[in-house]
Amino acid sequence: MNALGIIFSDMQDWSMTELASHRSVAAIPFGGRYRLIDFPLSNMVNSGMNKICIITKSNYRSLMEHVGSGKDWDLSRKKGGILIFPPYAVGENHGLFKGRLDALKRVLDYISSSKEKYVVLSDCDMICNIDYNKVISYHESKNSDITAIYTKATLEKNSSIHKILYEFDEEGRADDILVYPITQGSHNVGLNSWVMNKDFLESIIYDAIARNYKDFSCDVLAAKVHSLRIFGYEYNGFYAHIDSLQSYYDNSMELLNIEKQQSLFYAKTGPIYTKTKDSAPTKYSKDANVKNSLIASGCIIEGTVENSIVFRGVKVGKNAVIKNSIIMPHGTIGENAQLNSIVTDTYAYVNNDRVLLGYSNCPFFIKNHSIV
Structure with a gap:
């Protein structure tokens, strides 16, 4: 696949103080033998991406130990492969980044030097098993600036405050985007994953540098919903959002349902890979x-x-x-x-x-x- 994968490891660490106090969100254990990073990584690898970078924020030691050279995801390569970016300062950007745009500013040189036509952005707190080839095909067919992946879900007020919600017209183009609202009922819930052309992403980052924008969801998606061609790609498989200890517990218990377990780990899109431990049988x-x-x-x-x-x-x-x-x-x-x-x-x-x-x-x- 002609796409660069970028994974943000800690976009909502502030909402998971118990689980992420000493580790990256991406390194939170899930499902008996996995880490949250395994899901976006496996999705990208199964879709044919072989150049992926992970942007870290803090407490990333266990994440680096888990990912290692990337060989368990077939990403230990001379060209491409996996690259982990610890936080570092660039120009006027000092300290920890304050949003996705702020993080992307610091890896702009890496993005610009990449030869891939498309970029797939993904957080680690959304769990799903998706084929990005289909998303990119949809992105091309709509001549979209940004394609946002979403699913239909019923929310309660206490479960909506960490989510991005979309409203689409008949063509599938976003005409309203709500960032971290307090609401309930059935909504189009974003999976915190987007596809766009690399050149377009670069233009967004340069604009963010000029205007001191830091937050992708607020300063780009919500603010420019009417001026940009933002389309939504609907995902219909298993979905879980880990944004609190309660949601971690609830979604983990969902895996005891064999149908939901199989729809996540045995989907036609491919398996979920993780670090091989070579442990003895139980x-x-x-x-x-x-x-x-x-x-x-x-x-x-x-x-x-x-x-x-x-x-x-x-x-x-x-x-x-x-x-x-x-x-x-x-x-x-x-x-x-x-x-x-x-x-x-x-x-x-x-x-x-x-x-x-x-x-x-x-x-x-x-x-x-x-x-x-």
Whole structure:
């Protein structure tokens, strides 16, 4: 594919303080063995892109360790491949970037030197499995300046405030764009992914430099909706937006539905790739009892796990009971402990006989390396 991929790793880190306090949003574990970065990366690779850059903001060590050279996505190449941009200052731009445009200003030289005709922009907090070839074909057919990918979804007021909503005319052209509104009902929800010609993106960045614009959604999409040809491409597959601990928990639990799990991980567009760990198979003791759960490799299960997601390297002690919970990598749940509606971060340790009870609409969170 003749397209350059650009992934923003931390566009909404401020809304996920529990999960992103010590790591990039892109490095948040999801689905038992994946990280959020795996989804946009896999989408681009499955669509034929072989030149992808990731723009980081802060706490990017675990992200760099996970992505490495990109070989697990077939991106370890002499030409093209993957490139990670840590934050750095360019000219008058100092400190951490304050929006997508501000981030793009700092990699303008890289974009300008690229030979690809198109650019695909994507955040990491939207999970889907999409074929960008179809989006680019649609982009060409509409002679569009910007093609925004969206899906139809029903929102509540508390779930709309981190989203971009679109209204389209009969031709499919955007005639109104709402950025982070408070609303409810059925809407066209943007997936924070856009396609445009590289030359057009460069002109946007130069204009942003001249006018000191920083925010792509407000200063370009919403402000110029009537002057630019912005069209929408509808996506109809599995979609999840991770913008809070509650949405992380809810969307993770959705994966226990086999139909939704298959529509994400086994879609015709291609598989979701992740870093190969070469872990040993999970060991189940004779007293282990596992129901309707995702259990990654490298675990030791000696207790009961129901309706839960257990990541790699987790140990569940004898007679421990875990229900409706998410146990991130290398956690330890002691003997006779009871957990319900709990999210434990990496290397969390729950002592023997502890009882931790959360609620499905308010899960209890245990920080990484905590001892409870």
